Amino acid sequence: MEHGSVLIHDAKLIDGTGGPSRQASVLIEGERIAAVGTEADDRAAQMPGVASFNASGMSVMPGLIDGHVHSTFDNAAGHDELFYHRRPGMAALTAVPNLRRMLTSGLTGFFDADSLYDLGVDLKEAVQCGVIEGPRMAVGGYALMTSVGGAAGRLMPDRGTMAYARMVSGKDEIVAEVRRQIKLGVDWIKVHVTGSFAHRRAEGEFITFTMEELRTICDIAHDFGIPVAGHCRSAKSVKFACEAGFDQIIHGTLMDDAAVDALVKHQAMLVPALTFQANLAEFGDAIHASPVMQDLFRREIESSAEMFQKAFKAGVPLVCGSESGFSVTPYGDWHYREMEVFVKYLGLTPLEAIRCATEYGSLVLRMKGQVGVLEAGRLADLIVVDGDPEKDVTVLGQRDRLRMVMLGGRQVDLGRPELERKPLPEWRTHDFGQILTKPIVESARAAQAAGQSLR
Numbered sequence: 283m284e285h286g287s288v289l290i291h292d293a294k295l296i297d298g299t300g301g302p303s304r305q306a307s308v309l310i311e312g313e314r315i316a317a318v319g320t321e322a323d324d325r326a327a328q329m330p331g332v333a334s335f336n337a338s339g340m341s342v343m344p345g346l347i348d349g350h351v352h353s354t355f356d357n358a359a360g361h362d363e364l365f366y367h368r369r370p371g372m373a374a375l376t377a378v379p380n381l382r383r384m385l386t387s388g389l390t391g392f393f394d395a396d397s398l399y400d401l402g403v404d405l406k407e408a409v410q411c412g413v414i415e416g417p418r419m420a421v422g423g424y425a426l427m428t429s430v431g432g433a434a435g436r437l438m439p440d441r442g443t444m445a446y447a448r449m450v451s452g453k454d455e456i457v458a459e460v461r462r463q464i465k466l467g468v469d470w471i472k473v474h475v476t477g478s479f480a481h482r483r484a485e486g487e488f489i490t491f492t493m494e495e496l497r498t499i500c501d502i503a504h505d506f507g508i509p510v511a512g513h514c515r516s517a518k519s520v521k522f523a524c525e526a527g528f529d530q531i532i533h534g535t536l537m538d539d540a541a542v543d544a545l546v547k548h549q550a551m552l553v554p555a556l557t558f559q560a561n562l563a564e565f566g567d568a569i570h571a572s573p574v575m576q577d578l579f580r581r582e583i584e585s586s587a588e589m590f591q592k593a594f595k596a597g598v599p600l601v602c603g604s605e606s607g608f609s610v611t612p613y614g615d616w617h618y619r620e621m622e623v624f625v626k627y628l629g630l631t632p633l634e635a636i637r638c639a640t641e642y643g644s645l646v647l648r649m650k651g652q653v654g655v656l657e658a659g660r661l662a663d664l665i666v667v668d669g670d671p672e673k674d675v676t677v678l679g680q681r682d683r684l685r686m687v688m689l690g691g692r693q694v695d696l697g698r699p700e701l702e703r704k705p706l707p708e709w710r711t712h713d714f715g716q717i718l719t720k721p722i723v724e725s726a727r728a729a730q731a732a733g734q735s736l737r
C-alpha cells in the first residue's frame with residue numbers, strides 16, 4: 283500500500299450524504315482528505331510532484347461500510363457447521379484472507395456483529411496494528427442469549443457457550459458477561475432479543491429476555507459507553523428493545539407503526555440485513571433452493587418494505603448490512619447488494635441507498651464524523667469506480683470496475699492475486715443432496731427418457 287499525497291481529479295463525486303453529485307477533485311494528504319473541489323485543485327497546484335489520478339468518466343465516493351458481517355463464519359452453510367465443524371485457531375486463520383477479500387471489494391469498514399469464540403476483538407486489533415490487512419472493524423463478542431436460545435432452538439445448550447453465543451441466565455450472569463466482554467474490548471454488545479423453536483415455527487419468534495434483563499444489559503454497557511445491538515423481528519420486540527435502551531435494531535422485518543415510532547423516539551439505528559433473503563429469493567434457484575423457500579423470503583422483503591421506508595423517511599438511520607459469512611452471502615461479493623435491495627424494494631434513490639452504506643454506516647462503525655463522507659478533514663477511506671453508481675448501484679459490485687480502494691490514505695494493492703483455496707478437512711457439513719427415494723430415481727429416469735425421445 284502506498285501512502286502520500288494524491289489528487290483524484292475529473293471524477294464524479296458522490297459524497298455519501300445523499301446530496302447531489304458533482305464533478306470535483308479530491309486531494310488526499312497523509313491519512314486524511316485535505317480538500318475537495320476547486321480548493322483541492324488549487325492546493326495541488328502548489329504541491330510539486332503530487333501524484334495525480336485521472337478519474338475522468340469514473341466516480342469517487344466513500345468506501346462502503348457494511349453494517350452486518352460475521353467475519354469468522356467462513357461462509358458457513360448452516361448452524362451445524364458453525365457448532366460442530368469449527369475450531370478457534372482455524373476460524374481466525376480463515377478470517378485473514380476473507381478480511382482482505384472484503385477490503386479489495388471496496389469495503390473499508392464493517393460491523394462484526396458476533397463472532398466465533400470472541401475472535402472479533404483479536405481480528406480488529408490485528409488489523410489496527412498492521413498484523414493483517416482488512417477494513418476498519420467495530421466488533422461484538424459472543425451474542426448474548428438466554429437458555430431458550432436464538433434461531434437454532436434445541437441445538438443451543440442451556441449454559442455456557444456455543445459457537446458465536448453465550449447463554450446467560452439471570453441478572454448475575456448477564457452482568458458478569460457484559461463486563462467480561464467490555465474488558466475484552468468489544469465495541470458493541472449483541473443480544474438475541476428474540477428466538478424461535480422449530481417445533482413452534484408457526485408462532486414466529488418469541489422475546490427471550492425479560493424487560494428487566496434487557497435494561498440490565500443496557501445499563502451496564504452504557505455505563506462504559508458501549509452501545510447495544512439487538513436481533514429483533516417482531517414489532518413487539520423492537521418496541522421492547524427500544525424501551526430498554528437498545529441503540530441498534532437488527533432485522534425488524536415485522537415492524538408496525540408503533541415500532542417505527544419507538545425507533546424514532548429512542549434514536550435507534552436500523553440494520554434490516556435483507557441481502558440474505560434477497561439472494562435466496564432472487565438467485566436461490568442457482569443453488570437448488572426450493573421455490574417455496576424462495577417465495578417465503580421474497581414475501582418477507584416485500585411485506586417489510588413499507589415500514590423500512592417509513593423509518594427512513596422519519597430520519598431513522600437505515601444501514602446497509604449484507605449478513606456476509608454464510609454460504610448464500612460469501613465475503614467480498616455482496617456488500618453492494620443491500621443498496622440494490624433498498625432501491626428495488628424500498629424505493630430509495632441510488633444516492634439515498636449509498637448514504638445507507640456510507641454516512642449511516644459510520645454510525646454502526648462508531649466513527650461518526652470521521653469516515654463515511656467525502657469532505658475535508660475526514661479519514662481518506664474512499665473508492666474510485668469506473669461507472670456511475672448514481673445510475674446503477676450494482677456497478678459497486680463489479681470488481682473489474684473498481685479502480686482504487688483507499689483506506690486511511692493508503693492505496694490497497696488490488697493487483698495481488700488471492701491464494702487458491704482448497705477444502706479444509708472436516709470444515710464443511712457433508713451433503714449428499716435430496717433423500718434418494720426410489721420414486722425420485724424413477725421420475726428422473728423417466729424425464730431423461732422423455733428428453734431423449736424428443737431429440
Ligand SMILES: [Zn+2]
Nearest residue numbers: 350352395605
Ligand atoms: Zn447476522
